[in-house]
Amino acid sequence: MAPDSIFEDEAEVFHDIEVLEEDYTPDTILCRDEVMTEYINVLKPIYKGRPPQNAFLYGDTGVGKTAVTNHLTTQLEADIRQKNEDIERQHEQSEQETEEQTQPAVEPDAVDSAAPVDLTIVKVNCQNLTSTGERTSSYQVAIALVNELRPPKDMIASTGYAPQAVYSMLYEEMDALGGTVLVILDEVDRIGADDTILYELPRARANEKVENARIGLIGISNDYTFRSNLSPKVKDTLCETEIKFPAYNAMQLREILRDRASRALYDNTYGDDVIALCAALATRESSGSARKAINLLRRAGEIAENDGRTTILEADVHEAKDDLEYGDMVDSITDQDAHKRYVLAAVAHLSNADATPARVKEVHRAYRAVAESYAADPLSQRGMYNHLTKLAMLGFLTSHDNNEGIKGGQYYEFEFSDEVDRSKVREAFESMGHSWHDVRIHGS
């Protein structure tokens, strides 16, 4: 039967596509028993009503840091709710029994030692705090935390307050809550060089900034260098416990994928070959990222559906890989700071004018025109050169070392690496809401 609408697919492979969405929290966390045990030990004191611990979680992207955190904090909240209800019931029972009998049936001590636990969890992703993609700062994280704790009508603006005033507001909110306040900072490396908040929070009670609240801090990061660059006093507190999330191997990814696929896809739409290929590609190309494996499966399913098929083929997975790589590169460009993006735009214009590989002087001329077209102050050639070499180090650009002997001297030339091209840079600009400016390349 022909579909009634142009938006209808003749063939469908997804039974529940949401199971493959980024924000889906799986009911069961597979293949993470060891880290879960370590993590549970960090959270145990909270359940027991003792002072919370601080922890630093690290591991490559897509290895379950957020998924495990969400899973365990949800479980912690549910268990504490249950514990508090039990305690309340016990209290009521013992009060009743005291009224009825002269001798209470329940040991009074058993009730007193089990005081209800008051827990508030505040989560902030430090990546999303600036619209321009520049580095976040402790100040912005503090503002985000204040706003998480306040009702919408009392939220504060992201600029215009003295840092100490923001910290005071934060402590006030936390003190008003009382009990244990567990602050979880995802992508904490985005905080950049100013890590004030990371030593302010765990020490707030000792420094008498809060009286009623006990603050625990969990930082999550996929940047290995971040930890080593932390100031020693932050390292001592935040990294009280460190939990490393290792990359998944292909076998583990297969297990995770089989579980997801069985919920997301109709039976018989995929075979074990497709699962194995997604797992193998994610292991090889994306250092064991479950996110990549799941995204590959999802994209491959969409490709099959768009093609009117109810079976996902290995070829769909290969096509999905190409599609995702394109998107990943655009995202990585978006993640760069403004001057690096201007440099990439400059190389895009040069490449379009067939003027690459280009010497630093030529890149600088194009870069200056790009920066000015976005009303930004261009850096000097030396300043820009630092960004240029960093971009080459990160794999966006390739540099050629030319040596023309005594006459020409030694010089470097730059061009896009195989993974980058003009359309990706342009798409990155547009995805950030910046229109693409066609800059004239002089002298080319």
Ligand SMILES: Nc1ncnc2c1ncn2[C@@H]1O[C@H](COP(=O)(O)OP(=O)(O)OP(=O)(O)O)[C@@H](O)[C@H]1O
């Ligand atoms: N052990 C697991 N069992 C089931 N699903 C998992 C597991 N690990 C990761 N996933 C899924 O893989 C995806 C990526 O995981 P997650 O967001 O937790 O990674 P991450 O380590 O926090 O990555 P990033 O550092 O990029 O934030 C999510 O969809 C998550 O549900």
